[in-house]
Amino acid sequence: WRVRVRHERYTSLATQFDYGPWSPAMRIKLDSRQVGNPRLSTEDLAGDLVAATTPTFLWDRVEGAAGYTLQVDSDSNFSRPIINLPLDGTSYTPQDALPDGTYYWRVAARRSRTVLGRWTPTMTFVKRSLAPAVLSPINGAIINEQPTFTWSAVLTPTETPRIAAPRYRLQLSSDPNFSSPRTFTTDATSYTVAKGESLTDGTWYWRIAIIDAKNNVGAYSEPQQFYKEYLPPTLTQPEQGAIVSEMTSFEWMPVAGAAYYEIELADNPLFNSPTRVRTESTRYTPTSQLAPKQYYWRVRMFDNDRRPGPFEIGQVTIVSPSPFQHAVHLPLITKQ
Known part of the structure; x- marks a missing residue:
């Protein structure tokens, strides 16, 4: 920026002036305060950088900020943000559950609706859903009838635990790699093989995962192996x-x-x-x-x-x- 003196001319035209020379050019740097203490609500519950459920994003208030903008993406370059929202508050909980995976996020204060301040450094976290704990059949079990699979309900790792999964996905295969598994969906914590789905005698493997409200399938439990064999009559x-x-x-x-x-x-x-x-x-x-x-x-x-x-x-x-x-x-x- 620069400045100069303007002198009025003593003529009949009031719009004519004389100007002095410009001052030397000077420079200023406009720098907004960076948002402080960005964090996730689940960090202290599931371990650093790992979230068992879709987290709440939080940060400290910036004095004078008109609002904030939050970006979340699975790409560290934020090429197509999954979340890109102007916000008035200092926290945000996504309405839709995030699929399991690695995510990057950042937040900036806004001086106006369109003018952004500095972004925070890019932060990352891993969304890894809790897998149900299998109850039966467990590794090495021998089943002499069509099996019933049971597992424990998945609860959120929060101060007040609640049911984390509305449904479960069961996979069953004779291949330990589950290359072409049979797949079943249930809202219960057990599943009995029904007519038309009976298993042949032999070695089988099964695993279980949660399905969230957006139909995202979470992490599977460790595969369990069992042997199914009908007994002869006595x-x-x-x-x-x-x-x-x-x-x-x-x-x-x-x-x-x-x-x-x-x-x-x-x-x-x-x-x-x-x-x-x-x-x-x-x-x-x-x-x-x-x-x-x-x-x-x-x-x-x-x-x-x-x-x-x-x-x-x-x-x-x-x-x-x-x-x-x-x-x-x-x-x-x-x-x-």
């Missing part, structure tokens, strides 16, 4: 290797998860050309008399999706009844 009647003169029925104990059973009856251990019957009962009675000889019989369960369990094999020998088995014995009468 045969109860006739006893293994029994020799009987009459056969009335074959019986076995119920199996958890069974929708029905299949029984096969043959006169050879390879079960060539067997009699095959399916029943919802745990008892089978042949409709015709069995010929006297050795028989092999086996039973297995089927679940609601017609997936079979393993067979349990029994053996019984039927012999001809003794000719005296049904004889009628009359009392001996002697003459006195």
Whole structure:
């Protein structure tokens, strides 16, 4: 800036003046006060630079500021800010939850609606949602029926904890890398495999994550491995290797998860050309008399999706009844 003297001329024209020389040019620097103490509400709860929930952004008041501008972006250059807002107060809580990831943020005081002061240094934080704690099945578990998955509810790490997740995302796979997982969504803290979703026998892996109100999927829990295997029925009647003169029925104990059973009856251990019957009962009675000889019989369960369990094999020998088995014995009468 510079200044010079203006002299009025003594003429009839009041707009004519004489000017002196300009003063040497001088320079000033206009510098607004920088916003102080920028911080996140969750830093002391989840660890430095890590937020378990979408944080509140806070800063100290600047004397004389007309307002503030907050910018938040996943790019440190702030090329397309996710949040770019003029604010009157000294804090801001996003209405929409942020997806998990790394974020950068800064804040500046405003001297007017359009004139910004200096930005704070760029700060960063990581949004990392809490993963549910798995309860069952855990690593190494052996499941003999269709499993029920359970986990604990996720609570916010705040002074007054509250439910942090309206829904959960369950992934289930036979591949530990979850390359093509089955995916289920529920608002409960447990999930039971339903009809049409039953698991084959074998090794399986599962993990669980929260889904926030904006459908952002959080961090998954550590994968848990379990082995699912149906058990064969326990045969109860006739006893293994029994020799009987009459056969009335074959019986076995119920199996958890069974929708029905299949029984096969043959006169050879390879079960060539067997009699095959399916029943919802745990008892089978042949409709015709069995010929006297050795028989092999086996039973297995089927679940609601017609997936079979393993067979349990029994053996019984039927012999001809003794000719005296049904004889009628009359009392001996002697003459006195």
